[in-house]
Every structure is written in C-alpha cells, then in structure tokens.
Amino acid sequence: MILKSQVEWALHCCAILSGLPEGRYLSTKALAELHGLPKEYLSKALQTLSQAGLVRTTLGPTGGYRLAKAASEITFLDVVEAVEGNGRTFVCQNIRANNPCRPEGYCESGPCAIARIMWEADEAWRNALRRVTFAELGKILEKDIAPEIWSGTFEWVLKRSG
C-alpha cells in the first residue's frame, strides 16, 4: 500500500499555489519546471484537484491554476483524497459469511469486528491529515527553507504567473 507519486506532486503544487497573490494564476508548465516533473502527467494530477473543487483554472495565455479557497481552508486530507480517492483503505469483503457452520441465509448484525478495527486506524490516519492546512504548511516551510531560496522561488513564481 503505497500512495501514488501524484499525491506528492499535488501537495507540492498546492504549497506553491498557496503562496500566490490574489487573482494570479500559475500554469502547469511553470509548476512542472519548478518541480522537475513531466508536464503532461502533472496536468492529470491538477485536473483531479480541479474536479475536486480545490483549485480553480483559467484558460488562454496567462492561464493556469490557483487555489479555489483560502489556504487555511484546504487540508492535506482534501488533497490526498482528491488524488487517491476517498474510499476506505480497507475493504471488507465479509468473508465471514462464507463460514460453512452458519445457518442458511443467516443475516449479519453489523460490520465485521476486524473491519471495524481497520477502519478506526484508517480514521486515525485521516484525522492526522485533516489537522494540517496549507496555511500552516506555509509557516513551517518559511522556517524550514533557506531564506534566499525561499524568496528566489517566490520571485520566480511571481514572474511566471499571470
């Protein structure tokens, strides 16, 4: 069970977009160059973010992407679920129903105990991701990244955004 690389790409792109000034858009091409990624395939990831309503687009030149909501309104979970799907990581196929010792047509009273435990762990994972917004990530990154790279990147992005 490994998350797709698109998840990583989408998170990094949202991190960049969250620093974009109001009204500006950044193109797929710029995002691909900034991260050294294949433009065409990255475009797929951004499209899914768009379909999930996390990101807004404009067509034409100076077109591109920007966040659809405030950075403080978008969580890691939003992005992960947009790319990876919002289904549970554990699917219960109710194999207990195949038990030959059961009476014919016996009806289960509730979800399997094993599934319940797996789903609780799943929720713990989701809750941890739900807690972090991109506004908070911005603060962390600002401390984390060397100032000259931080501001250099910011200018580079600004220059390429329309």
Place this chain on the structure above:
Amino acid sequence: MILKSQVEWALHCCAILSGLPEGRYLSTKALAELHGLPKEYLSKALQTLSQAGLVRTTLGPTGGYRLAKAASEITFLDVVEAVEGNGRTFVCQNIRANNPCRPEGYCESGPCAIARIMWEADEAWRNALRRVTFAELGKILEKDIAPEIWSGTFEWVLKRSG
C-alpha cells in the same frame, strides 16, 4: 491506496488460529474452506506470515499452521506489515531538489516538511493498529458473534485440526 485482500484473509486466519488449543495445527485447506477462499492463493498469504515469524508450520498430514507466539503478543500491525510490507505509505522523492532557483549542489538540511507531515499520519495509522492484539480481538468476537455459530465454528475447527 487500497490494502490487498490478502490482508483481510490473513487477519481472519490469525483470528481463527488464535483460538486453536496448544499443540494443534490447522491446514490451509481448512482455513480456505472456512472462509470460502482459493486454497492455493491463500497459501501465499500464510507463507508470508510464516516468513515474518508470526506463524509456525508442520508438514505432513495433520500438518498446518498455528500462531508462533501467544495471541496477546501479536498485533494487527504485525499482520498488516507482514503482508503489505513495512515501508512507509508515502515515499518522498525529494522533488524540491529540482527547484531551478536552488544553487548548484545545494544540500538539504533534513526531510521535506510535506513528507514529515505525511509520515506523522502514517505513524498514527500504525499506532492504531499496534494497539490491538489478537487476544483482544478474540474477546470482541466472542461478544459479537451469535453463540451457536461461535461454538459451532470452534468445533468444526477442532475437528479439522491435528
């Protein structure tokens, strides 16, 4: 990101094996019939449990599997990691290093902030799974399952174990 069905199979098999009396072994065939699963493929899942040291085997007739440790010593995480691998669910490919604004040969100071957050969520998931042992699952199942099915299954298993 969806866990393999083998995870579900392995968990159910361990649940059955944890109720097995000392010194008894239960065959793949019996476990497959009990859960309505393909014997050959289920055997693969049990083999990985064996390689992980969670389960012990005996050859020949009356051979099969039993838990290698006490049920209270085996957690859900042990089984999930045995089948699914113990690597992190999020792999950081360090795409920040592709930033064209970075000076040549710049060396990162530590793991990417995005990766750290994803790994924390991963740990939350693992911790939730680490908390539940098969001894506890046994208690839950005993309350959960209708008594006649519970004891009927137990007898069926005992009859087929050697």
Place this chain on the structure above:
DNA sequence: GAGAGACTACTCGGATACAGTCTGTCCGAGTAAATCCGG
C-alpha cells in the same frame, strides 16, 4: 506381531498467466489574451 517400504496429505517454492492500476506520452478541441492587419 514387527519392521520395512509404499502411500497419502500436507507445506513450500517456483513458474506462469491474466487483469487492473500507475506512470507517462500524444493529440485534438475549446478558450482567452495578445498580436496583426485593414480601413
């Protein structure tokens, strides 16, 4: 009746096949800004 050998039922490992997903590329349609051209 006892012991040796054949038989059986099981685990284990490897080989193979098929389907689905992930990764990545390519192209055409549609859109909006910028540019060009004619009046």
Place this chain on the structure above:
DNA sequence: CCGGATTTACTCGGACAGACTGTATCCGAGTAGTCTCTC
C-alpha cells in the same frame, strides 16, 4: 488610431502504451504421518 481577424498559449479530455503489481492457478520437491506387505 481603431476594430475585427488571426495567432498564440494555455486548459481540458480522450486515446494509447508500457511497466508494475495484485490475483490466481498449476506443478514439482520435500516431509511426516499412515497404511500395507512381507517375514
């Protein structure tokens, strides 16, 4: 100098291909009980 037509740069969507993984089956080798056969 102004307005309409063309060009350009981008998004969006679909089609397609290759690699990898998950699912599943089959078979042969090895092992440990059981059964049979012979003495």
